[in-house]
Amino acid sequence: MPRGAASVAPAVAAERQAADRAAGPRVRVRVVKRGLDHPWDLTFLPGGGMLYTQRDRLSIRHRSPSGRDRVVRFREGRMWHSGEAGLMSILATRSFEKSRNFYTCHANAADRPSGHDVRVVLWRLASDARRASRVRTIVAGLPTVSGRHSGCRLRYGPEGALYIGTGDAARTGVSQNLASGGGKVLRVRPGTGKPWPGNPFLGAGKAMKRRVYTYGHRNVQGLAVRPGSGMWAVEQGTYRDDEVNRLRAGGNYGWQAGPGYDESRPMTDFSLPGRQIGARWASGNPTIATSGATFLRGKRWGVWQGALAVGVLKDSQIRILAFDEAGRFVRAWTPAKLNTGYRMRSPVQGPDGNLYITTDNGGGSDRILKVVPRG
């Protein structure tokens, strides 16, 4: 069959069009901001501005709708960076318009290294967005040791609860220990960090256990609400099996490192006591280092509408994962246009419907990218 457009039979042309549609929407990638260092997460503010973090620089920056991009000064002398730990997730409160409050999840140093933790803090942004003041710490004591596997993702659930995705601090026994906040997805009341009413272990004596929504995670990096299906989580596997999990209250997702943090165990070990919940999608071997994720909303995304866009660190790409109504994995796309040579940390859909992504190459070369579907 000749390849010239003029000689293509109508049936073949129609087939090609169908193949293009199945390949996903055409997208344009723009650079919103350059010169960043490990921007970890971003959150949109009412009116179109955004706040974003830089993990290692322990900085928060505010970007106005007109593109004025400035540092937000704050006092938190013990904020700490080591390896994967630092200033990670950021989330504007739902009352931001009135309260100007937002959350961060970050590592904190103590007098003794054994007291270092990851914590969730509520802040208030000054009216000029140049400063932030600490309102209160709402959850402290999430484990971190070397910085490895420190989580930490913050997102609202459909019921208005605040979800906190955490890491196991590369410590054996943390993920299956319900009294530890590590290797969990916690569900708390916004503003106070108290357990959300209806949490699965509300009768427990330990305060942290009452906050637990799901457990048996290794290092939760992404949280995303699927409309009608509640919260989903993305975590990083060992040498195999990054996972996408659909969360169910009280569920055990099956991670338990062996003695001495032996990582040869499966990411979902069904041989553990009781019932474990298997992943909805797993990378297989090797891992690709999945990170943040969001379910894409809006017709402009074509066949990707409703699919999960996952940031991938190792392969410098965005993986689009489609699930059917029952939550079964259907297919994946790895759009070449979104493979820009940058490790992709956190995709966040903006109020304009476009996808904003923080990159993770380090060395001051990172970016915030904007992906515009042309559908």
Ligand SMILES: [Ca+2]
């Ligand atoms: Ca698992």
Ligand SMILES: [Ca+2]
């Ligand atoms: Ca079992």
